[in-house]
Amino acid sequence: MSEMVRRPIPHSATTLGDAEVEAAARVLRSGHLSQGSEVASFEEECAAVVGRRHAVALNSGTSALHLALGALGVEDGETVAVPSYGCASLITAVRLQRAEPSLCDIGEALTLDSRAVPVSCRVSIQAHLFGARGPMPAGTVIEDIAQSFGGTTGRTGQIAVASFYATKLLTTGEGGVILTDDEGVAEFVRDRRDYDNRNDFVGRYNYKLTDLQAAIGRVQLQRLPSFLERRREIALAYHDAFRGLPVAVPDPADHVFFRYVLRTERRDALEAHLHRSGIEAKRPVYRPAHHYLGGEYPNSERAHRECLSLPIYPSLIDAEARHVIDSVCRFFE
Numbered sequence: 001m002s003e004m005v006r007r008p009i010p011h012s013a014t015t016l017g018d019a020e021v022e023a024a025a026r027v028l029r030s031g032h033l034s035q036g037s038e039v040a041s042f043e044e045e046c047a048a049v050v051g052r053r054h055a056v057a058l059n060s061g062t063s064a065l066h067l068a069l070g071a072l073g074v075e076d077g078e079t080v081a082v083p084s085y086g087c088a089s090l091i092t093a094v095r096l097q098r099a100e101p102s103l104c105d106i107g108e109a110l111t112l113d114s115r116a117v118p119v120s121c122r123v124s125i126q127a128h129l130f131g132a133r134g135p136m137p138a139g140t141v142i143e144d145i146a147q148s149f150g151g152t153t154g155r156t157g158q159i160a161v162a163s164f165y166a167t168k169l170l171t172t173g174e175g176g177v178i179l180t181d182d183e184g185v186a187e188f189v190r191d192r193r194d195y196d197n198r199n200d201f202v203g204r205y206n207y208k209l210t211d212l213q214a215a216i217g218r219v220q221l222q223r224l225p226s227f228l229e230r231r232r233e234i235a236l237a238y239h240d241a242f243r244g245l246p247v248a249v250p251d252p253a254d255h256v257f258f259r260y261v262l263r264t265e266r267r268d269a270l271e272a273h274l275h276r277s278g279i280e281a282k283r284p285v286y287r288p289a290h291h292y293l294g295g296e297y298p299n300s301e302r303a304h305r306e307c308l309s310l311p312i313y314p315s316l317i318d319a320e321a322r323h324v325i326d327s328v329c330r331f332f333e
Contacts, residue, residue, distance in 0.1 A: 005319050011280040012167035015227060015314040016216075023215040030211075035194070038211035038218065043177070045221050046162075050145070050154040052179040054186035057209040057217075058193055061146050061163025064176035065093030065125070067207065068142050068159045071178075071188040072123055074099050081124035081137065083112035084290040085300035089163075090125055090144070091289050103290055105297040109134050110261075110307075113299070128153045130284060130309075131169075131231075131258035132250060146176075147258040150224045154179055164213075167313070169227065169258055170220035172213035230314040231257040234321050238310065241325040245332050248306075259284050260312040262328075267308045270331055274310075277327040284309040 027038060039057050047055035058064050074080060076098040082090045084103040091101045102121050107113035111134025112126050124137045127144035133153050136143075143157035149169045154160035159182075162168075164175035178189050195204035220227075235250070235257040242249050248263035261284050264270060274281045288304050290297045310324055 004317060005323060007278045008275070009279045009311050009316070009320050009323065011282045011309065011311055013313050013315050014166050014171055015223075016171075019219045019223075020216045023219045024212055027212045027215045033212050034210055035208040036211045038214040039209050042209075042214035042217050042221070045218060046177050047179060049150060049221060049224070050160060050179050052154070052160065053181045054179065054183065056178045056186055056189040056193065057214060058176045058178065058189075058207045059209055060174055060207075061144075061161060061165070061176040062089045062093050062096075063193075063205070063207040064161035064163070064178045065089065065142065065144070066096045067189045067192050067205075068161050068178055068185075069093060069097040069099065069123065070192060071159065071185040072140060072142070074123055078123075079118070079121050081112065081117040081121040082289065083125070083127055083129075083300075084295070084297040085110060085285055085288045085303050086127050086129070087285060088287070088289070088292065090127065091293065094125075101289065101293065103293060103295055103297060105299045106303065107135070107299070110303055111135070112137065114138065126157070130250065130261050131256040133254045145179075148256055150228050151256040152254055158182060159185060164217055164220075169256065170217065170224050172209065172217040172220070175209050175213050175217065227314045228256050230316075231312055234312050234316060235260050237321055238312075238325060241329060245329065247332075257312055259309045262308050262310065263303070263306040264308065265306060266331075267306050270328070271308055273331045274324075274327055277323070277330075279311065279324055279327055281311070282309050283307065 043055040078099045079102040080094045082101040085106045094101045104116035114137035117137045123140045125142045128134050128148040131148050141157035143160040145154040146163035149162045160179040162177050164172040193207040271281050288300045
């Protein structure tokens, strides 16, 4: 194997290059680091990628979810439907709005099962998990496209939100965005992300993205098509190699492969085997929401018990992908 192969092969990694370095340096030389023209340009470019009229950049995906709920008028104590198989960010954002998460079990796509949404929930959050498109519930929906940005998601719900954390599909280090066709929603979020120089007082926040981050994000947006192409290349290699193994593999249709997630009843043993082979594999959801809040959600619990995420990202080289493939196949021999 090539000497370039990392040991261990990390589960996630950023893909940055000279263009991102130059973009950051350009902003540093300008002397304007906070929210400004780079953020405005980044917003226009994000909106164009997803196909929405408005984009408002923020400092995190959690902030985006919080302000999306506020823009929809979610009130104190109101219940919001949230998938039980998802990260803590979803329930954190709901609680920031002083609302209550109503956990719902997941369906076959590992996303919120629209049939499980209570009729009492006016608003639902559908997270298109791991890069696959989930079915849309009825009513008002916030689409969380943090793991599917650049695919076909984000165009259906009244609001879409994304995260640009370090290891997401594209990165600004930390950051997020709200996307919508509703001008009123966009204006609400623009107003609430900054509290300086205002003539009235309402609940506003320091949720701004910086020009330094936006400049990096603009380069990442330009590279996104090649990032997604490389992810699909690796995913299809995995898919072909694992055909016939006693594992469930993701459906490659309408998938951008933020994660490549296998399902097997031998999840723990496979993870340990891969770690011994110098490969970092992980649970794709560290703890599902019902482990924090309680309740019985059998599909979510089964996914937590069986799902294992393999390394897949643009900077994963062919030799590393081949080592992952060989190691998985060896385990099942």
